[in-house]
Amino acid sequence: MHLQSLDYTVVIVYGVLLLILAQWVSREKAGHEKNTQDYFLAGRALPWWAIGASLIAANISAEQIIGMSGSAYLMGFAIASYEWMAALTLIIVAKYLLPVFLKYKIYTMPQFLEQRFDHRVRMVMATFWLGVYVFVNLTSILWLGSLAINSVTGLDQTTGLIILGLFAVSYSLYGGLKAVALTDIIQVVLLVFGGLMIAWIAMNEISGGQGAIAGFMKTIEMVPEKFDMIFTSDLPYYVDLPGISVLIGGMWIMNLSYWGFNQYIIQRALAAKNTREAQKGIVFAAFLKMLVPVLVVLPGIAAAILIPDIENDRAYPELMKLLPVGLKGLVFAALIAAIVSSLASMTNSISTIFTMDMYKHFRPEVTDQRKLVMIGRTVAFSAMVVAMIVARPLLGNFDQAFQYIQEFTGFFTPGIVAIFLLGFFYKRTTANGALAAAIGSAVLSLGFKLIWPALPFIDRVGLVFLLCMLIGVLISRWEHGGEHPKAVNYGEVDISTSASFNLSSLVIILMLAGLYIAWW
Numbered sequence: 001m002h003l004q005s006l007d008y009t010v011v012i013v014y015g016v017l018l019l020i021l022a023q024w025v026s027r028e029k030a031g032h033e034k035n036t037q038d039y040f041l042a043g044r045a046l047p048w049w050a051i052g053a054s055l056i057a058a059n060i061s062a063e064q065i066i067g068m069s070g071s072a073y074l075m076g077f078a079i080a081s082y083e084w085m086a087a088l089t090l091i092i093v094a095k096y097l098l099p100v101f102l103k104y105k106i107y108t109m110p111q112f113l114e115q116r117f118d119h120r121v122r123m124v125m126a127t128f129w130l131g132v133y134v135f136v137n138l139t140s141i142l143w144l145g146s147l148a149i150n151s152v153t154g155l156d157q158t159t160g161l162i163i164l165g166l167f168a169v170s171y172s173l174y175g176g177l178k179a180v181a182l183t184d185i186i187q188v189v190l191l192v193f194g195g196l197m198i199a200w201i202a203m204n205e206i207s208g209g210q211g212a213i214a215g216f217m218k219t220i221e222m223v224p225e226k227f228d229m230i231f232t233s234d235l236p237y238y239v240d241l242p243g244i245s246v247l248i249g250g251m252w253i254m255n256l257s258y259w260g261f262n263q264y265i266i267q268r269a270l271a272a273k274n275t276r277e278a279q280k281g282i283v284f285a286a287f288l289k290m291l292v293p294v295l296v297v298l299p300g301i302a303a304a305i306l307i308p309d310i311e312n313d314r315a316y317p318e319l320m321k322l323l324p325v326g327l328k329g330l331v332f333a334a335l336i337a338a339i340v341s342s343l344a345s346m347t348n349s350i351s352t353i354f355t356m357d358m359y360k361h362f363r364p365e366v367t368d369q370r371k372l373v374m375i376g377r378t379v380a381f382s383a384m385v386v387a388m389i390v391a392r393p394l395l396g397n398f399d400q401a402f403q404y405i406q407e408f409t410g411f412f413t414p415g416i417v418a419i420f421l422l423g424f425f426y427k428r429t430t431a432n433g434a435l436a437a438a439i440g441s442a443v444l445s446l447g448f449k450l451i452w453p454a455l456p457f458i459d460r461v462g463l464v465f466l467l468c469m470l471i472g473v474l475i476s477r478w479e480h481g482g483e484h485p486k487a488v489n490y491g492e493v494d495i496s497t498s499a500s501f502n503l504s505s506l507v508i509i510l511m512l513a514g515l516y517i518a519w520w
Contacts, residue, residue, distance in 0.1 A: 003153050007329025014190070014333040018183060018340075019171050025182040026175025035369035039176035039376055040107055040352040041271040050181045051281025054268045054345070055090075056288045057184035060191060061342030065296050065335060066144040070313035072300025075237040076226025077519060079300075080293035081246040082255075084512055087289040089255035091505045094269075094282035097260045099493050100424060102275050109263045110357045116423040116486050117431040119361070124438060125419075126357040128412065129263060133350050136408060137264070138343065138387035139394050144313070145339035146391075151317030152332055161391055164339055165384045172344035173377050177271055177352075180344045187337040188288070194334025195295025197327060202302035202319055219301060226301050229519040242456035247516070250410075250462030257413035261420045264349040279497060283504045290511055343384070350383045351376035410457050411449075414465035415441025422472045427487035433476035437468040444468070 003011075037043055046054075064083075071079040106112045110129070114122035142161050149160035172180050203215030206222075220227055230246065231238045245251065259265055272278035296316070303315035310318055316335075323331055355376045359366070366372065415438040422429040422437065444464045448455055455463075476484075497505075 003329060003332065004325045006326045007332065010326065010329030011333045011336065014337070015167065018186070018337075021186065022171035022175055022179040022183050026179040034176070034373050036107070036356065036372050036376075038178065039373045040348070040356065041267070042176070042178035042181055044271055045273055046178075046181055046268065046271045046277075046281070047273065048277045048280035048284060050185060051268045051272055051278060052284030052288065053188040054181040054184040055265060055282065055285040056292075057187045057191070057338065057341040058180075058265060058268070058345035059342070060292060060296070060338050061141045061145070064292065065195075065338055066148055066313055066316055067140075068296050069300035069303070069316040070311075071240075072226075072297040073304045073312040073315040075231075075240065076223070076228065076301055077293065077297055078229050078231055078237070078241050078246075080297045081229065081241065081251065083289050083292045083297075084515060085246065085251055086255050086259060087286040087508050088512060089252070089259050090282050090286040090289065091508060093256070093260040093266075094279045094501070095495055095497055095505075097420075097424070098266070098269055098278055098282070099275055099495050100488060100490070101266065101270060102272070102278065103493055106270065107356045108353050109261055109266065110353060113419070113423070113434070116488060117429075117434050117484075118486075121419070121431050121434050121438075122357060123361070124435065125416075126353050128438075130350060130353055130358075132409065132412070133264065133346055133353075134383050134387055135390065135394065138346050138350075138383065139391040141339060141342050141346070142387055143391045143394075145336075145343075147313065148317045148335055148339075151314050152320055152328075158392070161388055164336075164343065165388045167336075168340040168343035169347060169381055169384050171340070172348060173380060176373075176376070177267065177348050180341065180348055181268060181271070184341055187341045190330075190334045190337045192288075192291065192295065194331040194337075195299075198316075198319060198323065198331050199294055199298045199302070201322060202299055202306065205322060206302060206305055215302075216298075219305065222305055223301065226304070227519050229516055239454075239456045240458075242459050245456065245458045245462065250458035250460065250465070253417050253461050253465045254410060254413055254458070257409075257416045261416055263353055264346055267345075267349055267352065275494070276498060279501050283501055283508075286508055287504070290508065347380040347383055351380040354379045410461045411442055411445040412438075413441075414445065414461055415439070415468050418465055418468035418472055422469065422476075424488055424490060426473065426476070427483040428476050428480060429472055429487075430476045430480045430484055432479055433472040433474075436475045437472035440464075440471045441468050 068079055068082070101112060104112055104115055106115070108126070110122040110126040113125055142164055145164045146157040146161035149155050149164070150157045171183070200212045203212035203219065205215070207215035207218050230243055231241050232243060242249070269278040269282060272281065299319050300315045303310070303319045306322070307315070307318050320328060320331055355372055359375055360372070418437040418441070419434045422434065441464055444467055445460060448460050448464065
């Protein structure tokens with residue numbers, strides 16, 4: 001059963017309104033031309049609510065909605081650890097890491113690495129991030145998004161992929177980060193509403209019309225194994241989520257890399273009016289992260305009961321078919337909102353890194369702001385076209401999309417976290433020590449994958465991180481006796497936080513403790 005005329009009308013109205021809103025918020029005052037700060041960092045004037053909403057809109061995409069629902073279909077609520085532990089990670093990033101970046105007034109993560117180490121580190125990491133963003137993140141979002149469109153509407157996946165890509169660039173290409181961030185509040189409202197609706201209706205279906213709460217209690221009775229948050233080694237998916245490691249092991253490294261040192265995410269906080277505004281936005285995002293499992297994990301578990309014989313990554317799209325006409329179109333629009341917001345965010349980050357880290361290096365004589373903005377737009381469009389071309393060849397044949405993406409990025413995240421933490425807190429760290437840690441991450445991860453294949457990838461991430469830290473320290477001490485001349489003086493960084501931030505952090509910690517105690 002595909003969408004009806006009313007559903008298509010809802011989706012089209014959403015698309016038109018989004019395009020109009022994006023152009024409206026992107027407008028400039030008479031006589032003012034967009035410069036690089038306007039285009040890449042929204043003029044460093046984003047309010048907290050836009051930062052928080054945009055963080056979640058950028059994060060929640062096909063990877064979460066389709067991929068994580070698919071993983072929940074198989075392994076249950078344990079996959080929600082990625083979301084709930086991320087909430088705590090955001091608090092740590094806001095208090096201890098973000099103030100350093102804002103103090104340095106950077107555009108990009110590679111720019112900070114040059115200011116702390118040297119230009120080689122900047123170029124190596126800029127090249128790495130561009131490759132991953134185009135060939136892993138963009139392609140996976142496009143592919144899983146087209147899969148959802150195919151399942152719900154019957155439209156050919158290639159056609160759906162092209163529509164998603166072109167729609168994303170059409171509303172974000174002119175305005176840059178400002179267009180993305182200021183429209184994301186609408187995207188998030190729609191996303192939360194759509195997710196709650198599908199979870200509510202699925203639970204009501206399980207209860208036989210007795211209500212969502214009754215359906216949730218019945219779900220716990222029918223599949224109690226899917227509410228185990230911490231897997232033991234005898235369970236089939238222990239290799240994906242290895243027990244206590246999700247709380248004290250390698251998942252911390254994955255989350256710190258994603259939320260703390262990832263241009264695609266942190267760019268919103270870099271665009272804040274000030275540190276306090278950025279911290280308020282991040283804590284707002286942390287509360288939203290606590291809600292995400294209700295929107296994407298619970299439907300996956302419901303699908304395992306209601307539609308037991310499907311491919312796991314089709315769980316969410318198939319569940320949407322239970323919705324009535326009109327509401328189905330609204331929930332589908334919410335899904336599209338999540339996908340195109342992430343695509344727009346990703347292309348903006350790609351254009352920022354390429355323009356500010358690479359193009360300006362090779363063409364330092366180019367100072368015309370209008371030309372730099374045009375380069376950014378060209379790169380954003382080009383990256384989307386490349387991703388659309390390679391999506392099927394790269395990602396057309398895999399099982400659990402979400403787990404696949406996590407494991408691939410896990411090859412590199414230990415080195416990324418090691419570089420930044422050494423750069424922040426160990427003043428003797430040299431550029432060669434940082435490069436050795438980065439290269440060691442890929443080499444060691446591949447080595448452990450081949451030699452010790454039974455080692456769960458989250459445990460591998462934690463082990464490789466420790467080895468990368470050791471490599472960075474040893475090479476730095478061997479090469480350079482004293483403090484690096486570009487070392488960060490962390491004592492001069494203001495990491496104080498407001499009373500409201502501290503109270504919010506405490507509430508999130510108590511919520512996490514309660515959830516894990518209840519479903520241990």
